[in-house]
């Protein structure tokens with residue numbers, strides 16, 4: 001984006017343009033935002049691996065303020081009910097989700113969400129929580145091998161298993177990359193705005209694994225989260241999340257067998273009844289998205305994208 005574009009968007013936000021445009025809009029589905037972790041504003045730039053995945057606390061607060069003011073934050077149960085039963089949703093529904101189970105989501109994001117009355121769903125990996133260790137890609141990055149992560153993701157499952165087993169890195173609870181504790185999970189699960197969902201035991205690329213390994217990764221995660229939270233776990237997010245690349249039709253079958261009734265990919269698009277219950281699309285949220293940039297995406301970019309994806313008459317069989 002050009003500097004000019006950034007300045008123009010900030011001006012359009014300041015003069016109330018986006019607010020007025022959004023007030024008259026009806027979204028073609030639910031905007032599900034996909035975050036990962038949150039970092040304190042004071043954290044120096046360059047101190048996190050995959051830093052774009054750690055949005056600043058002030059950025060998240062600005063997103064919450066915009067959406068609570070111009071759209072309607074909804075809960076995962078509301079989306080689930082709409083997908084299963086067609087129950088009506090507000091004109092501009094937005095659901096916040098956070099993948100991976102970083103502790104910063106419990107310590108930094110949850111208070112911001114609650115202050116703005118914004119519901120959220122947290123999709124959590126159980127292995128790093130149980131073992132008090134870094135997720136495998138953060139462990140590789142901390143060893144200076146960040147550049148190898150993409151290659152390992154694309155490698156055969158056995159090679160990923162060896163890399164995962166070879167990168168077991170214990171982590172303190174106050175480390176910025178620490179996973180949630182079982183206590184954090186319990187505390188989030190009892191709060192009315194929040195739901196805990198599964199994200200596998202240790203974040204493999206499921207499409208690379210055989211069905212038995214996929215089942216173990218999915219079912220063991222669900223059971224561990226249920227044990228820690230004392231609640232049924234019936235939602236899921238696919239690690240990495242690209243359909244056909246990171247998960248397969250076999251994965252979807254295993255997810256269904258595990259008792260999951262709603263699952264999320266990282267395909268870009270609007271969620272809701274227009275998508276399969278076990279393949280709900282989302283919009284990726286990275287560090288550096290200002291309030292005006294998010295307003296622009298909500299008012300223009302994402303909806304243009306949805307228009308472009310509307311099936312033609314031929315595709316609809318008309």
Ligand SMILES: [Zn+2]
Nearest residue numbers: 099100239240
């Ligand atoms: Zn993930």
